[in-house]
Amino acid sequence: MNQDIPAKPVMRFGPFKADLLVGELRRDGVKLRLVGQPLAILAILLERSGEVVTREELRTKLWPSDTFVDFDHSLNAAVNKLRSALGDSADDPKYVETLLGRGYRFVAPIDHCSESSITISAAPEQTKSPSFRPWTAIAFLSPIVIGVLVWAVWRHPWRREEIIERKLTLNSAENTVSGAAISPDRRYLAYTDNTGVYLKLIRTGETHLMPLPANFWGRVDDWFPDGSHFLVSRVEQTGATTLWSISVFGGSPQHLADDASGGSVSPDGAHIAFHRGNLAFEGVWGREEWVMRSDGTEQVKVAADRSDGSEVGAPTWSPDSKRIAYIRTTWAYNARGGSVEVNDWQSARERTLFSDDRLAAALHWVSDGRLVYALGNVKTSSRQDSTLWAASLRQSGEVSDPPKRIAQGHGQIAQITGSIDGGVLIFRSSTWSPSVYIGSLTSDGTHLLAKKRLTLDESVSIPFSWTPDSKAVLFNSDRNGTPEIFKQAVNEPLAEVLVRSADQLSQPRVTPDGSEILYISTPKSGSPEPSSSIFAVPIGGGVPRLVLKDVGIYTVQCPRLPSTICLYGIVKKGTWETFRFDVRSGKRIGDPQIDPECNWGLSPDGSLRAIVPYHPDQETIQLRSTSTAETRDLVLRGWGGLMGADWSTDGRSLLVSWHNKPWESALLNVALDGRVSVLLHSHNSEIWHAIQSPDGRLLAIGEASGTQNVWQLENF
Numbered sequence: 001m002n003q004d005i006p007a008k009p010v011m012r013f014g015p016f017k018a019d020l021l022v023g024e025l026r027r028d029g030v031k032l033r034l035v036g037q038p039l040a041i042l043a044i045l046l047e048r049s050g051e052v053v054t055r056e057e058l059r060t061k062l063w064p065s066d067t068f069v070d071f072d073h074s075l076n077a078a079v080n081k082l083r084s085a086l087g088d089s090a091d092d093p094k095y096v097e098t099l100l101g102r103g104y105r106f107v108a109p110i111d112h113c114s115e116s117s118i119t120i121s122a123a124p125e126q127t128k129s130p131s132f133r134p135w136t137a138i139a140f141l142s143p144i145v146i147g148v149l150v151w152a153v154w155r156h157p158w159r160r161e162e163i164i165e166r167k168l169t170l171n172s173a174e175n176t177v178s179g180a181a182i183s184p185d186r187r188y189l190a191y192t193d194n195t196g197v198y199l200k201l202i203r204t205g206e207t208h209l210m211p212l213p214a215n216f217w218g219r220v221d222d223w224f225p226d227g228s229h230f231l232v233s234r235v236e237q238t239g240a241t242t243l244w245s246i247s248v249f250g251g252s253p254q255h256l257a258d259d260a261s262g263g264s265v266s267p268d269g270a271h272i273a274f275h276r277g278n279l280a281f282e283g284v285w286g287r288e289e290w291v292m293r294s295d296g297t298e299q300v301k302v303a304a305d306r307s308d309g310s311e312v313g314a315p316t317w318s319p320d321s322k323r324i325a326y327i328r329t330t331w332a333y334n335a336r337g338g339s340v341e342v343n344d345w346q347s348a349r350e351r352t353l354f355s356d357d358r359l360a361a362a363l364h365w366v367s368d369g370r371l372v373y374a375l376g377n378v379k380t381s382s383r384q385d386s387t388l389w390a391a392s393l394r395q396s397g398e399v400s401d402p403p404k405r406i407a408q409g410h411g412q413i414a415q416i417t418g419s420i421d422g423g424v425l426i427f428r429s430s431t432w433s434p435s436v437y438i439g440s441l442t443s444d445g446t447h448l449l450a451k452k453r454l455t456l457d458e459s460v461s462i463p464f465s466w467t468p469d470s471k472a473v474l475f476n477s478d479r480n481g482t483p484e485i486f487k488q489a490v491n492e493p494l495a496e497v498l499v500r501s502a503d504q505l506s507q508p509r510v511t512p513d514g515s516e517i518l519y520i521s522t523p524k525s526g527s528p529e530p531s532s533s534i535f536a537v538p539i540g541g542g543v544p545r546l547v548l549k550d551v552g553i554y555t556v557q558c559p560r561l562p563s564t565i566c567l568y569g570i571v572k573k574g575t576w577e578t579f580r581f582d583v584r585s586g587k588r589i590g591d592p593q594i595d596p597e598c599n600w601g602l603s604p605d606g607s608l609r610a611i612v613p614y615h616p617d618q619e620t621i622q623l624r625s626t627s628t629a630e631t632r633d634l635v636l637r638g639w640g641g642l643m644g645a646d647w648s649t650d651g652r653s654l655l656v657s658w659h660n661k662p663w664e665s666a667l668l669n670v671a672l673d674g675r676v677s678v679l680l681h682s683h684n685s686e687i688w689h690a691i692q693s694p695d696g697r698l699l700a701i702g703e704a705s706g707t708q709n710v711w712q713l714e715n716f
Helices: 036-047 055-062 071-086 134-155
Strands: 002-006 010-013 016-019 024-027 096-099 103-106 111-113 117-121 164-167 179-182 188-193 196-201 207-209 219-223 229-235 241-247 254-258 261-265 271-276 288-293 300-303 324-331 336-344 349-355 359-365 371-376 386-391 404-408 412-418 424-430 433-441 448-453 461-466 472-477 484-489 496-499 504-510 516-522 531-538 545-551 553-557 565-572 575-582 588-595 598-602 608-613 620-625 631-635 642-647 653-659 665-671 676-682 686-692 698-705 708-714
Touching: 016 036, 036 055, 036 071, 036 103, 055 071, 055 103, 071 096, 179 229, 179 412, 179 424, 229 261, 241 261, 254 271, 254 288, 288 324, 300 336, 324 359, 336 359, 359 412, 371 412, 386 412, 386 424, 404 708, 433 461, 433 472, 433 676, 433 686, 448 676, 461 686, 461 698, 472 504, 484 504, 496 531, 504 553, 516 553, 531 553, 545 565, 545 575, 553 598, 608 642, 620 642, 642 686, 653 686, 665 686, 676 686, 676 698
Parallel strands: 179 219, 219 261, 461 504, 598 642
Antiparallel strands: 002 117, 010 016, 010 111, 016 024, 096 103, 164 708, 179 188, 188 196, 188 219, 196 207, 219 229, 229 241, 241 254, 261 271, 271 288, 288 300, 324 336, 336 349, 359 371, 371 386, 386 404, 412 424, 424 708, 433 448, 433 698, 461 472, 472 484, 484 496, 504 516, 516 531, 531 545, 553 565, 565 575, 575 588, 598 608, 608 620, 620 631, 642 653, 653 665, 665 676, 686 698
């Protein structure tokens, strides 16, 4: 005969069914997304229904002693997730009751049943003890089940349901998202694009423009824990950055700090961490880390500017509000180093948690103690795809297990924030890359008549020169994986490869007599001061010849005949130097000129360099003699934000790139007496530079564009 016996303990309460062996909770037959610690807490409470389970008991069972976590915050977050799944309320509990200062108790009636059964062939009937019941076995089994479930949560904290990704914004390349943060309760997204600051109800997509004063523009950095304010970084007309608090109910923004951006509000809402000494208009990197009270008072420097020139990213707070973490990076021509630093801000003690030269600027400390960060897949390309990783920390602050990859970044990740309970992450990601455009000029060179894109792919393509007949542009591109030298005619859709190499090739420039193309070759070693080389290849193609070698070559430029002396620049031990050299022999001529950190362009006759020092509000161009180093300043009043300068073909004016705030840029024609004509202006791309053709009719323009949007992660 056959007999059905229970195989899985199932508990029913209200419309819910908890299958403890399977580890799932259903409501009216529909499986709920309840995993990890919230599910383990439910299992413990069900097992001891009607009894008080203390917070200390839950801590002991769910969090191992060597795992660093803000226990009170994490337990509160887990119980809140459980109540949310049950539709329960702490004020009027139907299922989980809070006993203040003690713990929790499951208060709803429970119906023990078994819906999962197996059919077996029974042994011959024997006399049974009248005291035996199937549920007696389950009563003994249940503690074992609970123990297994709790052990699994402790032993495998990463074993969760499938990670859910959702794209929250769909902005085009003409209207990129520059900042975003999720509300503490996960319901709203605050974000900034080119048109303003918005609040979006995530569930429905309903979006509202924030009523702010005219001409107030700010990048959303973070949300205050009270849910009624969020933090924004604003770029002033001078190029300086400031921090502000904005109410979700409207009204005037509250000014908090000057020379500040990348703000992060502590979980307890008492303090704001930020960086100072901004190095670019987007405010991604700074020189120093600071902490202040949430009203902007008592500003304290916690990480000072270093002599090694390293830069720091936007900070993030530990769950207990006692520490901050941030990325510190060092840059070289073809390499960078990166590390995660943790700073006990009240004593300004900092230490390196781990290092990886692929680290991006974005970092977020989750309420359960994990650090989420972004790694770039490509170390040296401007088109850097990212992945999201999470590292769990011990009580000592060390990484407890190998970090886990939790998501593909859909481009380069620039910002990560999360809900206060740690259940949701959002990240801002861009698909940003430069391309080559062709522009046609008026006869006097002061107006652009038309512009078209020349390179029709998503590679990083940067123009540096023209062929002597003005029919083709020379540029470097990573379309084959490694930067190589290409030539493309202005009326052709495809480019021709001129030089291939396992090394990174860049900056093709035509020699004074027009017979060869110079270019820089740098190994992929990732050394901060690589041994670089300048090669020359016949302009019609052929075998390259070595011209010279040096350390950290970052640019090479040549004049036109009758001048025959070219120049190159290096960065060595933090010093920027420029040398003259003979293009045939490769020998240096004279002593080097010492430069500031800068971009520079060589005049067509080789007599002057137009130097633009790096500074967010730079409005001065230095015109320096290549032979005597005598310098005069060309000041462009009202044009703070100059980025670089190249010369017109006739040498009478400069082609100057200008950036004001994120994604606003322009290309200027600047006469040597300071008169300015705007050739090109953009609110949705970065204009890098322009090279005029030898016949003066065309421009090869380097311009970067792409989309930038926000993604949401759950179950990570």
